[in-house]
Amino acid sequence: MSAVPEPTSAATGRSRLLQGNEACAEGAIAAGCRFFAGYPITPSTEIAELMSEMLPRHGGRFIQMEDEIASMAAVIGASLGGAKAMTATSGPGFSLKQENLGFAAFTEIPCVIVDAQRGGPSSGLPTAPAQGDVMQARWGTHGDHPAVAFCPSTVSEVFELTVKAFNTAEALRTPVILLMDEVVAHMREKVALPSPGEVRVVDRPRPSVPPGEYIAYGPPPGAPAGDDAYVPEMADFGTGYRYHVTGLTHGKNGLPIGPGPEAEFLVRRLSRKVEKAAPQLELNRNELVDDAEYLVVSYGGAARSALRAVRLAREMGVAAGLFRPTTIWPFPFQAVASLAAKVKGILVVELNLGQLSLEVERAAAGHCPVQQYGRVGGELMRPSEVLDALLRLTGRKV
Numbered sequence: 001m002s003a004v005p006e007p008t009s010a011a012t013g014r015s016r017l018l019q020g021n022e023a024c025a026e027g028a029i030a031a032g033c034r035f036f037a038g039y040p041i042t043p044s045t046e047i048a049e050l051m052s053e054m055l056p057r058h059g060g061r062f063i064q065m066e067d068e069i070a071s072m073a074a075v076i077g078a079s080l081g082g083a084k085a086m087t088a089t090s091g092p093g094f095s096l097k098q099e100n101l102g103f104a105a106f107t108e109i110p111c112v113i114v115d116a117q118r119g120g121p122s123s124g125l126p127t128a129p130a131q132g133d134v135m136q137a138r139w140g141t142h143g144d145h146p147a148v149a150f151c152p153s154t155v156s157e158v159f160e161l162t163v164k165a166f167n168t169a170e171a172l173r174t175p176v177i178l179l180m181d182e183v184v185a186h187m188r189e190k191v192a193l194p195s196p197g198e199v200r201v202v203d204r205p206r207p208s209v210p211p212g213e214y215i216a217y218g219p220p221p222g223a224p225a226g227d228d229a230y231v232p233e234m235a236d237f238g239t240g241y242r243y244h245v246t247g248l249t250h251g252k253n254g255l256p257i258g259p260g261p262e263a264e265f266l267v268r269r270l271s272r273k274v275e276k277a278a279p280q281l282e283l284n285r286n287e288l289v290d291d292a293e294y295l296v297v298s299y300g301g302a303a304r305s306a307l308r309a310v311r312l313a314r315e316m317g318v319a320a321g322l323f324r325p326t327t328i329w330p331f332p333f334q335a336v337a338s339l340a341a342k343v344k345g346i347l348v349v350e351l352n353l354g355q356l357s358l359e360v361e362r363a364a365a366g367h368c369p370v371q372q373y374g375r376v377g378g379e380l381m382r383p384s385e386v387l388d389a390l391l392r393l394t395g396r397k398v
Contacts, residue, residue, distance in 0.1 A: 014193045020158045020185045021046035021088075024114060024178065025054060027162030028086055030199045033112070034060035035085040037074035039067055039093060042126040043182040044116035047088040068093035072100035075111045079104075080245065082236030084166055088114035092123060094133055094140070101175055102141030103247045105270065108217070108232065110169035110204055112162070114178045116185040117300075117351075119378040128378030129182035129301050131351040137177045138329050144267055146274040148281060149177040149329040153303045155189035157326060161283075167202035168281060172273055173231050179328060181351065183301030183380055205233045207241060216243035217266075218252040228265065229272035274330060283326040284335055288314065292321030294394055295339055297360050298349040299325055301380055306349040309386035318394055328356070333363045340364035345393045348372045349386055369393070 018026065024047050028036075036051040038044075052062040061078075065071040071087050078085040089097060094115045104111055117133045119125025133140075137149040148168055150161040162178055169176040207214050208221055219230040235241030244254035249266060251257045274281075287307060289295065294313075298306035303324045313320040323339060325332050336359075340346060345368050348357035357372035364370050373389040375381050388398045 014195075016191055016193060017188050018155055018159075018191045019046065019188050020152070020155050020180060021116070022050060023155045023158040023191055024088070024162050024180070025050035026193060027159040028112070028166065029054055029058055030159075030194070030196065030201075031163045031166035032084045032201050032203070033086050033166060034058065035075070035078035035083040036060070036062050036087065037065050037071045037078070037085070038087045038089065039065055039071050041068075041090045041093045043118055043185045044088040044090050044114060046185075047114060047116075051086075068096035069100065072097040072104075072113075076100060076104050076109050079109045079111050080237045082239070084110070084170065086112040086114065086166075088116070090116050090118045090126075091120045091130075091133055094136065098136075098140040102143065102145060104175045105141070105145040106143075106247055107245050108173040108234070108270070109175070110173050110234075111175050112165045112169055112178065113175060114162075114180065117179065117181040119376070125378040127182065129351055129380055130376065130378065131181055131300055131302060132355070132376070133179065134328060134350070134352065134355040137179050144271065146174055146271050147177070147329040148172070148174060148274060149179045149327075150283070151179045151299045151326055151328045152184055153285075153300055153324060153326070155184070155187065156191050158184065159191055159193070161326060163199060163201075164283075167200065168277075170202045170204040171231070172277055173204060173234055174270075174274065177329075179300070181301045183304070205231060207233045207235050211241045214241050214243065215252050216254040217250065228269055229276040230269070231273055278330045281327050281330060282332050282335070284332055285324040285326060287322040287324075289321035289323060289339060291319055292339075292342075293319040293344050294390065295321055295323055295343045295346045296349060296386070296390060297323045297325070297336070297346060297356070299328060299356070300351075302349050302351050305381050305383045305386050308383035309390060312383060312387050313390055318390070318396075320390060331359045331363075333359075336360055336363035337365065337367075340367045343368055346370045347386075347390050347393050349381070349389075350374050351380070352376060
């Protein structure tokens with residue numbers, strides 16, 4: 001895992017000691033977020049607190065809603081009005097957002113949802129780290145739908161991936177999840193903040209035709225014939241463009257339709273637009289993988305312990321390497337499959353009972369054994385514990 005390149009800040013030289021949640025708020029503002037709706041919940045509450053202070057200074061709006069369901073609904077409404085919009089929550093609140101998150105995916109409304117994971121299920125361990133929402137980030141809402149989720153391990157990455165989350169949501173017209181955990185949300189590290197002109201900001205594709213020619217969910221002008229992965233242009237409500245938004249399966253004009261080829265095309269196109277963009281979305285950080293005989297796969301806060309364990313293994317003569325996906329969904333299937341064909345075994349280290357390890361095992365396709373080392377008691381594993389699990393995989397006595 002190479003050092004994460006920090007955003008350059010030559011113009012301002014602004015280096016700050018930031019908490020992960022603070023870096024998230026800074027990244028959101030830098031990406032152009034101008035609306036936040038949320039409900040306080042540990043361990044994400046600092047994001048809401050900071051956005052309540054920062055948004056008014058940047059011409060934005062903050063609102064505390066009565067619950068998590070309403071918060072997600074408000075974010076959708078703000079995005080329909082043209083604002084880059086965001087909410088932040090943790091496990092129980094993430095569960096409550098799922099119906100409206102599915103609505104946003106189906107109606108192609110860009111927005112960002114931050115989930116600072118904590119121990120669960122239910123109210124669980126509010127102040128303790130976990131990574132139990134990985135599969136919920138992929139399949140939390142019902143039906144077949146696209147999913148994009150980024151997972152930082154450092155505070156600098158929180159800033160970087162918050163910006164990427166907004167840019168991706170806008171470019172693909174889809175909800176994007178920033179999947180943090182309590183460790184990353186609350187730890188503090190030095191971050192070099194770029195000046196506004198150094199941050200690449202992407203805006204949603206807005207109509208290039210007059211209102212009378214606008215087809216809300218049709219292909220944009222110039223799209224290749226037969227394109228089944230296009231991203232429609234999106235008009236802001238209140239600007240003279242009229243279109244229908246519904247959670248029912250809908251045609252290109254936004255109006256409800258029944259079963260048939262048009263419904264099939266819509267559901268498939270929503271997933272294909274993300275699949276088509278997957279090569280640009282995929283971000284992986286690797287350490288010592290080129291000559292690795294054993295591979296550790298880890299992400300988020302758990303990857304910090306895993307990295308130290310890999311380095312300790314190297315000192316003991318074990319050729320170990322770390323593969324750290326910062327893009328969890330779409331899952332980096334080909335990258336894992338390629339590495340699995342070269343190593344003798346894979347250890348997946350995560351704060352759950354095996355959510356991502358199932359994807360790793362599927363990608364490995366029997367090329368090598370895949371074992372999982374997990375924890376769900378609300379404590380981050382020590383590097384020595386990860387090292388012991390890795391040595392057991394190699395067949396060495398611990």
